[in-house]
Amino acid sequence: MFRLLEESGFSRVRSAVVPRFRFRKGATQDAAEAYGVKAVMVTALKPKDAGPRTS
Amino acid sequence: MSGAADAQAPLEAVLKDEILRMYQEVADQPGGTFHFYHGREAAELFAYEAEWLDRAPAGAVASFAGVGNPHQRSHLQPGETVLDLGSGAGLDAIIASWQVGPTGRVIGVDLNPSMCAKAQAHVAIAGMQMECREGSMENLPLPDGSVDVVISNGVINLSFQKRRVVQELFRVLRPGGRMSITDIVSAKQLSQSIVNDPKLWAS
Numbered sequence: 001m002f003r004l005l006e007e008s009g010f011s012r013v014r015s016a017v018v019p020r021f022r023f024r025k026g027a028t029q030d031a032a033e034a035y036g037v038k039a040v041m042v043t044a045l046k047p048k049d050a051g052p053r054t055s
Numbered sequence: 056m057s058g059a060a061d062a063q064a065p066l067e068a069v070l071k072d073e074i075l076r077m078y079q080e081v082a083d084q085p086g087g088t089f090h091f092y093h094g095r096e097a098a099e100l101f102a103y104e105a106e107w108l109d110r111a112p113a114g115a116v117a118s119f120a121g122v123g124n125p126h127q128r129s130h131l132q133p134g135e136t137v138l139d140l141g142s143g144a145g146l147d148a149i150i151a152s153w154q155v156g157p158t159g160r161v162i163g164v165d166l167n168p169s170m171c172a173k174a175q176a177h178v179a180i181a182g183m184q185m186e187c188r189e190g191s192m193e194n195l196p197l198p199d200g201s202v203d204v205v206i207s208n209g210v211i212n213l214s215f216q217k218r219r220v221v222q223e224l225f226r227v228l229r230p231g232g233r234m235s236i237t238d239i240v241s242a243k244q245l246s247q248s249i250v251n252d253p254k255l256w257a258s
Contacts, residue, residue, distance in 0.1 A: 001240050008221045018123035020100050028090045036242025039122040048231040
């Protein structure tokens with residue numbers, strides 16, 4: 001996500017883990033942990049000098 | 056379309072159906088049990104202000120299905136135009152509408168037209184206004200540079216075309232605009248068995 005945002009032109013990309021996120025079901029949570037799945041909060045800016053289109 | 060894209064298209068179609076089904080179920084049967092926390096329990100887990108949850112329509116709170124709290128860093132200001140990507144039952148749109156006030160504007164986009172109708176009904180009960188547009192996050196039904204802020208809560212991870220989604224967010228934001236989202240990320244490549252299982256992907 002972080003890399004995608006920067007590659008798409010966003011600046012000041014910041015992220016932080018959502019501390020209390022977890023899946024309700026134990027098996028799902030176990031699988032999520034095995035894959036390093038986590039919830040994150042991400043902020044980013046579109047630069048003032050950016051054009052409207054990237055694609 | 057490439058061969059790989061051809062092969063992926065049927066899976067994407069199944070996934071889209073499963074996402075519509077699952078989140079419709081959360082909206083229609085908020086008392087049900089899902090893989091994820093939802094409703095007031097989830098909102099409190101993510102530090103939504105109690106005042107917001109007490110003030111918002113009960114249906115919007117009960118059907119909340121986010122993964123965090125995008126309002127903690129959105130810094131919405133009166134008069135701003137906000138896109139709520141994947142607006143669901145409307146709780147985040149309602150909170151945004153309170154923050155931008157009557158001179159601001161909240162636009163929801165959701166894949167499911169019945170969710171759009173539900174969100175708009177909840178926003179109306181809250182005494183606010185929101186325009187909800189049926190559409191996909193890969194092809195946002197919004198003009199270039201038309202929004203000040205994008206908020207989203209647990210939505211982008213559901214797309215097979217995340218780069219495309221991010222490019223669309225960049226396109227619809229005005230220069231100097233910002234985004235504040237919460238979402239699910241994975242440190243490792245998910246196994247093909249998970250990718251091929253729409254129920255797991257959608258959860």
